[in-house]
Amino acid sequence: MNTPPSPPAAERTGGSSIRSSVRSSVRIGALAPLTRPGWVEAGQHLLAGLELAVREVNDAGGIDGRPLELVVRDTAADPQKAAAAVDELARTGVAALVGEYHSVVARAAAARADALGLPFLCSSAVLDALTDQPTEWVARLAPAQSHGWQIYADFLLGAGHNRIAVATQPSVYWASGTRILRDCLAARGGTVIELDMGELDPAAVCDRLASNRATALLLLTGHPEPAVSIVKSVRHDRRLAEVLIGAPAGQPEFTEWAKSLGDDGAAIPFLRYLPERLSPLGARVGTALSERLGGAPSFVAFEGYDTVTVLAEMLRSHGMDRARIAESWPRVAVEGTRGQIQFSRTPGISVWQWAWTPVQVVDRDPGAPDRFRILHTG
Incomplete structure (x- = not known):
């Protein structure tokens, strides 16, 4: 160098x-x-x-x-x-x-x-x-986000989740992701409930999840905060023991996530762009x-x-x-x-695009958080 x-x-x-x-x-x-x-x-x-x-x-x-x-x-x-x-x-x-x-x-x-x-x-x-x-x-x-996040929506629906809450922060990126998920889920009878993290703290998020009967919560937020605090709150709320936490943007990919959350950071599906x-x-x-x-x-x-x-x-x-x-x-x-x-030129994409790199939905194995499990491919 x-x-x-x-x-x-x-x-x-x-x-x-x-x-x-x-x-x-x-x-x-x-x-x-x-x-x-x-x-x-x-x-x-x-x-x-x-x-x-x-x-x-x-x-x-x-x-x-x-x-x-x-x-x-x-x-x-x-x-x-x-x-x-x-x-x-x-x-x-x-x-x-x-x-x-x-x-x-x-x-x-x-x-x-x-x-x-x-x-x-x-x-x-x-x-x-x-x-x-x-x-x-x-x-x-x-x-493109519309490609990867549609695959993530397919995974959610295939796993039986059609009532999804999203914890969001103001951003063009998070707003685009929310729109993609809503369009994909609505076309197949699903629902997306937005939780504004500018107004709610993690405890209030848990209350909303319980009252809205959402079966999954997606973290469309910054890392480490408020994402880490939300995960800890949901994991330790007995009302939400069956709620899936997801992070399509890929926060759990990196070791910082595992260090911050330990066992709480496992079993949170995210998108990864690798072949099997x-x-x-x-x-x-x-x-x-x-x-x-x-x-x-x-x-x-x-x-x-x-x-x-x-x-x-x-x-x-x-x-x-x-x-x-x-x-x-x-x-x-x-x-x-x-x-x-x-x-190539891909419809709806303004730049030259590789269509497409392999896409996986993976999570960290609860039995061995350093190991990843492939849950879905697209």
């Missing part, structure tokens, strides 16, 4: 095993939440995947003999900070932009990338409306990511790795000109850790 002394750890260049000057390297900008209030563990996993792929690209000779260099900027879950980072990275001459985990932040980054003519391959954000209008400059690896069995490439990358992270990699780490793998192949095939990169999205065909990645 080539780290100059001045920038903080969250804002650096790195990932290159070929020592070279900035002038001769191929630079790509990377966005990730690496400080609070961003989801730091997700950002660390995303960055680990990005950096591993950069190292492997450089070990294999780089981009036509030139090292690939990652220029990292911390978004801290702040849309304005992300937009400013895109402006700065564009001025420094990066060939393209990758990364970001939070959907609302990625939306701000995508808008600036589109306005500036900077190719952006979004790794993890799922919000359907990543840009207001169709754009040629942005592509995405993660499945990893390919040989996926297994090899998973082992390398485990060594890098000191533990099992999340699906977000695989998303980071696949992002750089795709972009590196585009740079080799089409060069460093930004317009040529953007024009090449429909010609991508790259083997990633979770299948062959290709982009």
Whole structure:
């Protein structure tokens, strides 16, 4: 890693095993939440995947003999900070932009990338409306929210849950998720009851669940709070012993969840974007990511790795000109850790989309919270 002394750890260049000057390297900008209030563990996993792929690209000779260099900027879950980072990275001459985990932040980054003519391959954000209008400059690896959350709704209905409560906070992302769930459930006789966490505390949530006879509560809220407090309250309320707690946005994926909640954090289904069995490439990358992270990699780490793998192949095939990169999205065909990645225009989605990465509904096994159980696939 080539780290100059001045920038903080969250804002650096790195990932290159070929020592070279900035002038001769191929630079790509990377966005990730690496400080609070961003989801730091997700950002660390995303960055680990990005950096591993950069190292492997450089070990294999780089981009036509030139090292690939990652220029990292911390978004801290702040849309304005992300937009400013895109402006700065564009001025420094990066060939393209990758990364970001939070959907609302990625939306701000995508808008600036589109306005500036900077190719952006979004790794993890799922919000359907990543840009207001169709754009040629942005592509995405993660499945659109409407796709993944419909699979989650199918899981709920298949498990016999058709009266669902959602604990929500104000956000374009949470509002979109609530709308998707309501549409999917209503079409099959289900009901969604909204619980506004701006007005209710966890104890009041429990009272509402009991009075509304909801059989499932979905956490459409920030982590760790109020999500952790809600889980603890519901788990220890005898009236709600049979209520399923769910977290479609994936909060239980990360170790921070298990550390905060212990046994209370198990048996909470969430969405994960991995196949049932990893390919040989996926297994090899998973082992390398485990060594890098000191533990099992999340699906977000695989998303980071696949992002750089795709972009590196585009740079080799089409060069460093930004317009040529953007024009090449429909010609991508790259083997990633979770299948062959290709982009297409998908109805209702404003960016070039991989349709679709594998989707699972999983939870932490109550008998062994470090182990995940696959409950449903789509």
